[in-house]
Amino acid sequence: MIRLLLVDDHPVVRAGYQRLLEQDGEMQVVGQAGDVDSACALHARHEPDLTITDLSLPGSGGLELIRRLRERHGGQARLLVFSMHDSEMLVRRALELGARGFVTKASAPECLIEAVSRAMAGGRYLSPDLPARLLHEPGRAAEPAFDALTQREFEIFRLLACGSSLADCARALHLSPKTVSNHQSVIKEKLGLSTSAAMAHLALRHGLIPVA
Structure with a gap:
């Protein structure tokens, strides 16, 4: 069973993700958070296998969450970004910080399922609407x-x-x-x-x- 932490500031959106992810019985959402501080506290409490976070969160945002969790837990903190933002610069920054993948909210639902599987297998994932080259050149900024x-x-x-x-x-x-x-x-x-x-x-x- 893959244990997940969902981080998004909209409870209805989180509920939808939970239904999608738990439908095949192989994943379980063990916690939900709407901001960075709550997400860090829940991560310490539940030690999830994977955290799925939006970038648009109240206060410091999803990039700061990735930074904090990776700083505190190193490689034990697996994270995926699931966001409406698709700026190449934000994708690169998320990957530089250690995110295992980036899925846009415009993607088909099965993309999120595939991203979780890929991340848990030690790989990385980008949704099809993002340039695949971003996985290989994360440090090159558009500006x-x-x-x-x-x-x-x-x-x-x-x-x-x-x-x-x-x-x-x-x-x-x-x-x-x-x-x-x-x-x-x-x-x-x-x-x-x-x-x-x-x-x-x-x-x-x-x-x-x-x-x-």
Whole structure:
């Protein structure tokens, strides 16, 4: 039996995933979470075989969840991304952080089942609507300037571009406001940006944040 943790901020969506995944009797959902902190707590409690997470979560988001779980549990933390986002840059970042695969919500239901099986067998999976080359070149960004950002800086960039305040970012990432402010200055320098509006425009252009 494959034990799963589902992470998505919509309870109805999680219920649908659970029905899909448990229908053949080979998988069991042992926990559900709607945010990063709850997901980390449930992962520690249940030690699932695999965590399936969306990227759009309240606060710090799915990339931060991947980073935290991989940092705390190493290779024991298997993760899949199941998200409406299909930006190549987000796919690459998720794979760099250690995700075993990336399935878009536009995919056929059987793609998620196949992704779970592939991940549990030690492989990696991308849904058919994503370029297969992303599995082989995860470090190459569509915007060269983004290569200069660390994973932490990239996550802070996304939060700030979405309109989060420095205090919001600090709370979401368990950092001090001063640390986030310092990161913001470095991010702007690396990307050659001077305003928050420019950060938001760049993020929108590359599909890194949802369109309002």
